[in-house]
Amino acid sequence: MSSRGVDLLAYADRLGGDLAGLRALLDGPLAEFAGVHILPFFTPFDGADAGFDPVDHAAVDLRLGGWDDVRAIAERRGVTADLIVNHVSSASAEFADWLRHGADSAADGMFLTYDRVFPDGGTEEEITAFYRPRPGLPFTAYRAADGRRRLVWTTFLPSQIDLDVAHPAARAYLRRVLDALREGGVTTVRLDAVGYAVKTPGTDSFMTPATLEFVREIAAMVRAAGMRVLVEVHAHYTQQQAIAPLVDLVYDFALPALLLHSLGTGTVDRIADWLAIRPDNAVTVLDTHDGIGVVDAGPGAGRPGLLSTDEMAAVFARAAEATDGHSSVASVVPEWAAMPHQINATFLSALGGDGTAYLLCRAVQLWVPGEPQLYYVGLLGGLDDAALFERTGNGRDVNRHVYPADEIEAALQTPVTRALLELVRIRTRHAAFDGAFGYRVRGDGRLELTRTSGGAMARLTVATREPAFEIELRDASGSRVISGIDDLAAEGMTAG
Template identity: 30%
Template sequence: MTNELMQRVEAHLNVIYPDQNCQDLSQQLVSTMGIAIDAKAPVPFTNLWDQNDIYLITYGDSLIDESLSPGQRPLQSLHHFIRNYLQQVISAVHILPFYPYSSDDGFAVIDYYQVNESLGDWQDIQAISEDVKVMADVVINHCSARSGWFENFKQGKDPGNDFFFTASPDEDTSLVVRPRTHDLLKQVITPDGSKYVWCTFSHDQVDFDFRNPIVLNEFVSILNYYLEQGITIFRFDAVAFLWKEAGTSCLNLPQTHEIVRLLRLLVEHKNPQAVIITETNIPNRQNLMYFGNANEAHAIYNFSLPPLLINTLVTGDCTHLKTWLMSLPPAQNGTAYFNFIASHDGVGLRPVEGLLSEEETDLLINTMVSFGGRVSWRALKGGRNQPYEINISLYDALSGTVNGPDSLQKQRFICAHAIMLGIEGIPAIYIHSFFGTQNDLERVNLSNQNRCINRHKWNYPELQGHLGNAFSHHAQVFEELTALIKLRKQQKAFHPNATQFTLHLGVQLFGFWRQSLDRRQSIFCISNVTCEPQPLSLADLNLIDMGDWRDLITGQTFTNVRECITLAPYQTVWISN
């Protein structure tokens, strides 16, 4: 253990806990993480990814099958699916919270050290990690109100008695940024009388108090435990809300950023290949801050991409998507954007604040509602509510345009993924996007939860039947999407940190240029984002007239760099040298 590491840990702690004995605390954290005495600092600005990295996002029980063997567990079904369908497609799997929980489909964690027995056990997680990298959620802002820690809090016992953030109901919390509409504080009776616990997300999700260093040490212990189980990628859930301070928004506070930097420092000294990804569903500029100076998150969720891309494809106008892409700073080496266009949550609307006008946002919302979507709300100052996210499956979100449904749903859906797979960053694909899963309105009605619309649970044998039927749209989507991914993985110009420039081809054609880090390959990525054929003049791309250029997707070769071609509705071309 180097003195340099101890000094760096202590420096972070001095910012977070200026009134604490940070020398002793730094020794405790390093010991809890189990960092070897001879551990070396990782080389800074090192990319731990390349163009072969594709993530799968899934719940542990998105596939349910008891036919493979008696007592088949969902995590084993997931492993079977990865081995038999995605072995050459993905490099990592994000298994959404697989711990015992009480609500929010896993994000109200009861016990961070256990696997939900209805899903499987740690051996199942370890088995998956032998085939692909595993990303696990670190639900760091809050835990379940039914957890052992909170039960101890209510009884005035340790551990847990001082784990949770409390505030007076008379305190002015009007500046606090809220993602929900319920009351912020929850009254709890304890041996010391009534206390009011802070609940950012729901009254079943009670917020931790990181002003207590014991809470920080507990999460260091959790991270170390996950590393020992074979997990190497960590998603810090809702981390932007972590630190609370009276008279502030309680969002993105300096101590929050300092804690992320500290946890990264400890994790990467334990395992230099480990990756931290921050999940911060907030306006774009605030989100970018979590890169730090390549010393905070390795990757950040690119939250503005889903709503902007959907908006582009339903309006047939790429103006806002193009403007956003031009404003996106290149991620420096050692950091990357984490790109996704569908997930277990809804399509966030906060990330397009300042990017779409109120009228444009309303049109997007109304279009999604007409395709079967739902809207979730958040509370604003003064008791007003504002749309927070749209809840809809991506396949149904692309059912048509602002003019209504049409017959180009699948083409529009594949176009969305072709764009995501091409832009700078690491692509992550929700399991239901592989199949073109549609809105699950039955689950919404049964659960009374809008987000369940996009959390379908497939009967695995039934799904396999669909995937074996060439006439099924599920099979067609799976075949086209996996073929596109395999093609992408072969292109060095699609390295997550490869050079990117936005092209100006009007509003009907969305385009950008990628160049490999060794400058040996260029790819011009152009998509027709409309429901009508669109002309593309190759002269507008300024292709160098040396050798043939070829569309990687169709194989079409272009010998005349000044010819004009026509792109079918929602067709994408990857023109490469």
């Protein structure tokens, strides 16, 4: 992906229907995107955790297509795919073989058992210290063929069996998956749930020094396979700072909460504070398939955050008000935590459907350094899919709408999506984005973000109290000023 490029984040089945359909969109109305992160398309893509519980992590689900379809997408743009580091499905061939044959299985040692972490037994204090993003303890008992019950680690769901990432059998498995991804045309690997992968008694086992060492090791494996490394961790912002030098890319999950705070308070100082210290090698997002990241901006483990606890609570409260209380129902509070670490709502819904506020946030996302990534529901201006949530009971499904072809076509004609595609076009094509980034807080409480390269300049000015934004562009072809969503959408109509 170029320094100007923008990535799309999407499920193939929910945007396009399958890999061929997704490719048609990327080669057609979404051709401006320089890359795409295809959310799990492995076998099966529609398991208990929407593909993050692979039975066969090295195989494309035949209902979506095959590796040839992935390679066809990769011919014209970068492709990111997930390496699910922490676990596999309980229905995987490896886990079934281990239950059947025990110590005689080639997979013996691949899965993390209770006694591997606590060979002498764990105390109540040690067991309850583990951080888990869902209610309950992280163990599940499975019966082996010999009748013996084995207590295995299941950090997320009982059907997601944790790997013993220190064991050679698990390392060999991860290498096999990496080989399949490389051969399939994948250029960037996202390490999913890596923060939970190493269990260390006496700690909460989330992003510990032992975890960071494993990140170094798995990153070396990915790079040795010829791909870039993106790490996904929702944690205190200092964790992103610690990981950034070890890998190619980290996420900026703090920006969404800071923007929501700014729009709620009419201030921009916290965003400016973050711009001074955030990693430049960031994938910049506002929303993802997991919701709107917010915990990264708050305090944690006795350390102050970019926002205080009260300010974080106010962000949640405003989102709940904007969604008529729906975000509070859909969002999950992790065990022993006071607040959710993600808001389950579409970003537009969290802003009460305010298109100007929404495009202001998107413009900031595309102006700051890093590699911006747009989630497919956000691109199409989606609001909460309450019906899907009601049907599945999964709060994250409010932001995982399945778009049939007619809805995609209609969304592409709306002012919000046309304006957003124009922002993508500016970011992709304007020469200023090859150069330096600068920012300042003006005396009138507005924030200016400026990109310059030679004689080219792209300046974004935002006011969060109104809200309002203005874009000034200058290059060899001349200069122009775009004020607000209607002007931006009209520019997109002309370009289209």
